[in-house]
Amino acid sequence: MPPEAPGDTSLTVLLMRVSGLTLAIRQRDVVEILPVPRLAVVPEAPSVLAGAFQLAGDLVLVLRMATLLGLPAKAEGDPLYHHLLLLPAQAGRPKLALLVDRATDILEAAATILPPGESFNDCVDGEIRIEGALVPLLAASRLLTADEAARTEAFAARAVAREAAFSAPGVA
Template sequence: MTTSGSPAAEPRYAVFSVADRRLALPSGAVRRVLPMPRLERLPGQPPVLAGVAVLGGEAVPVLSLGTLFGLAVREPGVYTPLLLITHEGGSLALLVDAVLAVRPADGPMLEDVEEGGSFNGCIAGAWRRGAETVFLLDPARLLTKAEEERLAGFRAVAEERLRAWRGEPAYDEPAQGGAA
């Protein structure tokens, strides 16, 4: 909270790289930066879905931002970071090449980022850092509605598999002990 005599806090951004491009998310959107966990593959998963990680007992889809944006994709390794965000009410991890910093924008937001200048309007702004441009992503616009629906389906499959391994009943099984 700011008082009338103190300046408003500068917004901070998690700055990261994907295929040598500088990207950022609002720091409040990033819950955690994680080391690469073991990823499970699901039947029929598209290339943009790097796999599913089990984090804190929750099945978390891991999206490859390089694949999503049609950029060069590096093979993830043990030190490849993930950005854990909340998306559509569930956790989502974003596979990136490197996390560079959490800091305010290095300069004023550029005015030439057009609303229709990115797929699904996922670029919310940009600023210059030296010779590079840092593109600010809107986490709510990373995926289209159709992609979100497919992702929800993969999340449901992964959650169902976790319940089966825990010995928990599936959602559609009738309760035991009732009259037939």
């Protein structure tokens, strides 16, 4: 979906907590909020990749939002209550979920859309005001650069190969 033009607009957003910060993302960019399942380790994965899991027969790679944004890894609360934000599937790409400390609210908010070039890869493309504080509005489609997206595809292939090795019938 094309980004909104710079200026003010009303959006439905999901608020989340990550490393002590409140962040927002458009609700339309989140398919589902999930509890964190047991994650499989992906061989040779970088620290941004928390692991992978199966959802309805599909592999889902889990990205640590704090690491992705360059924030300190100081998670809030018990990891048992952390959330995954499942992103919409994109043709030919692995499914992705974002690991956040907590999804806290969904609300209508007046957002100020920022002009391009205000953040790395334009991943922060707006801001909303909540109780007098400015909250960054993230653009899910720009959280990864093109190179990072290509690398996630390679890690997905490794995860599938590893799973296949464990599910293939053994030779006696």
